[in-house]
Amino acid sequence: MRLDRFTMTNRTYRPVRAALIAPAILAGALGLSALAPPAQAALSPSAFRVGRLCSAPARGYAGCLGLRLVAKRPLSLRGSRASSPAAAQAKPSVEPIEYTEPWDGSYSPQNLLSAYSLSGLPAPLATQTLALVDAFNDPTVEHDLKVFGEEYKLPACTTANGCFTKIEMHSHGKAPPANAGWAQEISLDVEIAHGVCPSCKILLVEAYSNGNTDLEEAEAEAERLGATEISNSWAGPEVGETTAEDHASPFNHPGTVITAAAGDEGYLDWNAETEAERGYADYPASSPHVIAVGGTRLSVNEASGAWSEETVWNGYGAGGGGCSTVFAAQPWQQSVADWSAVGCGTGSESKRAVADVSADGEIGRAHV
Numbered sequence: 001m002r003l004d005r006f007t008m009t010n011r012t013y014r015p016v017r018a019a020l021i022a023p024a025i026l027a028g029a030l031g032l033s034a035l036a037p038p039a040q041a042a043l044s045p046s047a048f049r050v051g052r053l054c055s056a057p058a059r060g061y062a063g064c065l066g067l068r069l070v071a072k073r074p075l076s077l078r079g080s081r082a083s084s085p086a087a088a089q090a091k092p093s094v095e096p097i098e099y100t101e102p103w104d105g106s107y108s109p110q111n112l113l114s115a116y117s118l119s120g121l122p123a124p125l126a127t128q129t130l131a132l133v134d135a136f137n138d139p140t141v142e143h144d145l146k147v148f149g150e151e152y153k154l155p156a157c158t159t160a161n162g163c164f165t166k167i168e169m170h171s172h173g174k175a176p177p178a179n180a181g182w183a184q185e186i187s188l189d190v191e192i193a194h195g196v197c198p199s200c201k202i203l204l205v206e207a208y209s210n211g212n213t214d215l216e217e218a219e220a221e222a223e224r225l226g227a228t229e230i231s232n233s234w235a236g237p238e239v240g241e242t243t244a245e246d247h248a249s250p251f252n253h254p255g256t257v258i259t260a261a262a263g264d265e266g267y268l269d270w271n272a273e274t275e276a277e278r279g280y281a282d283y284p285a286s287s288p289h290v291i292a293v294g295g296t297r298l299s300v301n302e303a304s305g306a307w308s309e310e311t312v313w314n315g316y317g318a319g320g321g322g323c324s325t326v327f328a329a330q331p332w333q334q335s336v337a338d339w340s341a342v343g344c345g346t347g348s349e350s351k352r353a354v355a356d357v358s359a360d361g362e363i364g365r366a367h368v
Contacts, residue, residue, distance in 0.1 A: 047072055050316050050363060053181040054210075054234075056273045061210050062236040064134070064185035065261045065282075067317050067363050077103060102151075107300075109152050109195030112360065114305040115298060123199055130193050131203040131227035133218045134234065135210035136179035137168060138186035145202075148191040154198050164190075164202045167225070169218050171208040182210070189233050203227055212236070219250040219258075229257040232290075235282035237269065241326050252289040260285040262294045262355040263320020264363075271318055281354045286324040292354040295319040295361020316363040324352035 053066030074080050079101035102108075113119045138144075142164060145157060157163035168175045186204065193202055203225060207218035215234065222230050251258055263282040265271040272278050285292035296319065299308040313319040323343065329350035333339065340346050344353045 048316075052273065053184055055181070056277060057210065057236045059236075059240060059276070060212055062135070062212060062215055062234045063210070064182050064234045065264050065320075066181065066185045066188065066233070067264055068184070069316075069363060071097075107298075107360070109154065109192075109198075111300060111305055112196055115300045115307045115360070117307070118196075126228075127199070127201060128197065128228045129201045129203055129226060130197060131205060131222035131225070131230040132186070132189040132193060133205050133207065133215065133222055133230060133232050134182060134186045134189060135176070135207045135215060135218075136182040136186075137176040137206050138183035139178055141166065141183075141187050141190055141204065144187045145190050145194060149194060152195060154194060157194050157198075157202055162201070165204065165225075167203070167205045167218075167221060169206060169208050169214065169221060171214070174208075176206050176208045185233060189231065193231065210234070216250050223250055223253050223256055227256060229259070232258070232260040232284060235261060235263055235285055235320075237277050237280040238283035238286045238324060238326050239280050241283050241286075243327060246287050246289065246327065249284075249287070249289075251284050251287045258284075258290045259293050260287070260290045261320070262292050264295070264317040264361075265320055266314070266318035267320075268322035269320060281322045281324045281352075282320055283326075285320070285354050286327055286352055288327050288330045288352055292321070292356045294321050294355030294358035296358045297362040298360035310358075310360075313362040319355075319358065319361065321354040324354065327352040329353060 048069045048071055051068045051070055052063075053068050054064040057063040071077055071080075074097040075082070077099065079099050081098050081100065107115075110119070142159060145164065149155070149157060155163075159165065170176075186206070190202055190204055193200065203222060205218040205222045205225075207214040215232075219230065219232070246252065251260075261282070262285045263269055265277070268279050268281060269277050284290055295313045296310045297313045298310050300306060301308050323345070329339075329344060329352050333353055334346075334350050336342075339350070342353050344351045
């Protein structure tokens with residue numbers, strides 16, 4: 001997931017790679033015009049470098065699955081300008097460049113809905129409440145959501161109108177501290193959720209930290225508050241997990257659609273930063289109780305915006321997945337006609353295969 005912060009008329013924007021939440025919400029992706037703006041050519045790989053939003057997680061912790069595109073010559077991009085001293089001081093962790101408009105090559109929410117033939121669908125009979133579970137605090141998330149919505153002419157989603165709710169999970173009376181990397185992940189998740197499902201209510205639950213215990217407490221809170229879908233764009237290596245712990249976890253919550261991102265570092269995280277991360281599927285995506293969501297490279301017709309093709313995402317990161325070393329494949333996986341070709345074992349030796357479904361996630365497109 002990619003984002004770089006920029007401002008437009010003193011408002012904050014972030015071009016981003018789409019969060020892997022689509023399967024939880026595409027059924028409710030309603031209310032936008034069927035006409036999408038023409039798509040542009042993908043961003044040139046020679047013009048950018050890639051950085052990780054969050055540090056590699058230690059055992060017992062999770063990292064946000066976010067990748068950040070950084071322009072090699074930022075002032076050469078259309079709409080770029082040097083940040084004002086006041087803006088640079090207010091956001092010291094952000095590069096001192098402002099962008100007044102989305103980058104060329106970006107996919108908009110309308111582009112995504114058009115590509116997946118979801119524009120103009122009838123409204124669902126019941127309102128969906130989509131929860132985003134993340135760690136730490138993004139203090140400007142509602143403001144940024146407002147700017148994002150105005151840019152793409154989306155319905156307002158605010159605390160005041162009941163569309164947006166933010167819950168902070170406290171620890172010993174303290175609110176979650178701010179964290180620059182996770183804050184960008186949070187805004188990414190919230191904005192893409194509203195962009196592809198403008199009729200959904202958005203429930204953001206911020207865990208006190210990125211510790212697994214804190215994140216699972218936030219997951220349970222989202223369930224307690226009645227979320228119909230829960231998206232998790234974070235993970236850690238599944239090593240150390242057990243079937244008993246997973247069964248007792250909030251990820252085992254029948255009746256709620258729970259999605260988890262499969263990762264940004266390729267098969268069994270072969271491209272991960274540290275040796276400790278490599279060789280394992282990501283958890284909670286590897287849990288048999290969730291829908292594991294992989295990322296693809298989506299191409300659309302530049303004139304009509306219609307879906308053109310979808311291929312493996314490999315480059316500027318790579319779609320995650322692989323065979324779990326902990327969890328068995330469920331009967332619904334083993335019943336697939338070509339299960340033996342998946343490579344995760346057969347019969348009683350079958351292991352959970354990740355991912356279950358995939359949608360656009362490649363970093364070569366800025367989703368803004």
